[in-house]
Amino acid sequence: MATEQPAITRATFDEVILPIYAPAEFIPVKGKGSRVWDQQGKEYIDFAGGIAVTALGHCHPQLVAALRAQGETLWHTSNVFTNEPALRLGRKLVDATFAERVVFMNSGTEANETAFKLARYYASTRHSPYKTKIIAFHNAFHGRSLFTVSVGGQPKYSDGFGPKPADIIHVPFNDLHAVEAVMDDHTCAVVVEPVQGEGGVTAATPAFLQGLRDLCDKHQALLVFDEVQCGMGRTGSLFAYMHYGVTPDILTSAKGLGGGFPISAMLTTENIASAFHVGSHGSTYGGNPLACAVAGAAFDIINTPEVLSGIQVKRERFVQHLQQFDAQYDLFSDIRGMGLLIGAELKPQYQGRARDFLYAAADAGVMVLNAGPDVMRFAPSLVIDEADIDEGMARLAQAVKTVIAA
Numbered sequence: 001m002a003t004e005q006p007a008i009t010r011a012t013f014d015e016v017i018l019p020i021y022a023p024a025e026f027i028p029v030k031g032k033g034s035r036v037w038d039q040q041g042k043e044y045i046d047f048a049g050g051i052a053v054t055a056l057g058h059c060h061p062q063l064v065a066a067l068r069a070q071g072e073t074l075w076h077t078s079n080v081f082t083n084e085p086a087l088r089l090g091r092k093l094v095d096a097t098f099a100e101r102v103v104f105m106n107s108g109t110e111a112n113e114t115a116f117k118l119a120r121y122y123a124s125t126r127h128s129p130y131k132t133k134i135i136a137f138h139n140a141f142h143g144r145s146l147f148t149v150s151v152g153g154q155p156k157y158s159d160g161f162g163p164k165p166a167d168i169i170h171v172p173f174n175d176l177h178a179v180e181a182v183m184d185d186h187t188c189a190v191v192v193e194p195v196q197g198e199g200g201v202t203a204a205t206p207a208f209l210q211g212l213r214d215l216c217d218k219h220q221a222l223l224v225f226d227e228v229q230c231g232m233g234r235t236g237s238l239f240a241y242m243h244y245g246v247t248p249d250i251l252t253s254a255k256g257l258g259g260g261f262p263i264s265a266m267l268t269t270e271n272i273a274s275a276f277h278v279g280s281h282g283s284t285y286g287g288n289p290l291a292c293a294v295a296g297a298a299f300d301i302i303n304t305p306e307v308l309s310g311i312q313v314k315r316e317r318f319v320q321h322l323q324q325f326d327a328q329y330d331l332f333s334d335i336r337g338m339g340l341l342i343g344a345e346l347k348p349q350y351q352g353r354a355r356d357f358l359y360a361a362a363d364a365g366v367m368v369l370n371a372g373p374d375v376m377r378f379a380p381s382l383v384i385d386e387a388d389i390d391e392g393m394a395r396l397a398q399a400v401k402t403v404i405a406a
């Protein structure tokens with residue numbers, strides 16, 4: 001006879017999981033499209049998208065079909081053998097972008113770790129072992145390994161872990177003069193999110209990215225775009241670099257790439273890729289058939305005019321609702337971002353209270369995010385329908401009313 005399993009509740013989290021997160025009080029158990037249900041059967045509209053990951057909503061039928069088909073065929077080979085889904089996905093990414101070579105990893109962190117190691121390796125083998133400087137930006141986020149968190153520009157994440165990888169320098173985002181002041185021939189790479197996500201949903205100016213391109217060319221440094229959050233259709237273009245018309249040397253993708261299945265990719269040119277050789281870098285799981293099959297299905301849906309052209313229309317609907325809140329409650333000092341990566345910065349009188357709005361929103365049945373203490377962030381499914389946007393915003397209006405009345 002099966003023994004009774006102990007009840008799993010939110011309290012279990014505090015009993016068994018490392019205290020590195022503060023998850024909501026409810027536990028989601030089921031999702032369909034842009035709707036999610038918790039253990040008690042309460043329904044939520046999902047404006048969070050698993051932090052810009054579930055780009056096609058929950059349990060999209062074509063992703064489920066791809067997962068099921070591959071799940072019954074071949075899960076894992078390791079990179080001692082290659083596999084068809086990885087090669088198919090690699091071909092799609094190369095055909096659709098500037099890239100000539102791709103490598104798959106499992107998380108944004110790992111794709112960036114690969115990118116930064118490649119940039120250092122390329123510079124030291126093709127130019128000089130002293131060409132190691134990495135220029136990155138305040139408030140940037142590039143992941144949580146010691147190297148990637150050190151390239152990120154948020155001391156609250158990077159401090160306290162002992163000596164950091166050396167020769168990484170941070171300057172203000174969107175400030176080309178600041179970059180110019182520290183750029184030299186010892187610089188191997190400039191690393192930038194075209195739209196800073198975690199740092200507050202701030203888009204680069206076109207002049208800034210073009211200026212970085214020019215400076216990198218002048219000093220033979222590589223331009224690395226971290227599109228982990230802003231890529232895969234999020235801004236309305238397949239990748240944000242296409243919107244800006246500024247082509248990087250290396251690009252990283254993750255989050256939306258697998259539509260919820262963990263996978264990441266680093267894209268680059270043949271010349272840069274050729275600095276690496278067999279054994280330079282690797283991953284046991286990277287490019288596994290299950291992840292690549294799901295990502296391939298997600299790619300085929302996202303990289304279509306119907307999906308990409310719908311994103312701006314949906315953004316406008318979100319922004320209209322937010323402007324209405326603002327007109328009613330004098331709430332936001334700025335509504336920004338690109339496509340369906342939307343940031344709404346709270347006015348000084350609500351400073352530091354983004355999380356209060358988030359909790360109240362969950363109570364009212366809508367999942368939203370913050371980006372720092374002062375910015376509400378929305379990263380919904382790229383195919384969310386109008387009715388879900390309107391219903392979620394009606395619930396958010398209730399939440400806003402509650403917070404303001406408190």
Ligand SMILES: *Cc1c(COP(=O)(O)O)cnc(C)c1O
Nearest residue numbers: 107108109141142143197228229
């Ligand atoms: C989320 C994120 C990462 C890290 O990705 P993980 O999958 O959490 O390792 C890196 N860069 C950016 C821009 C991100 O938004």
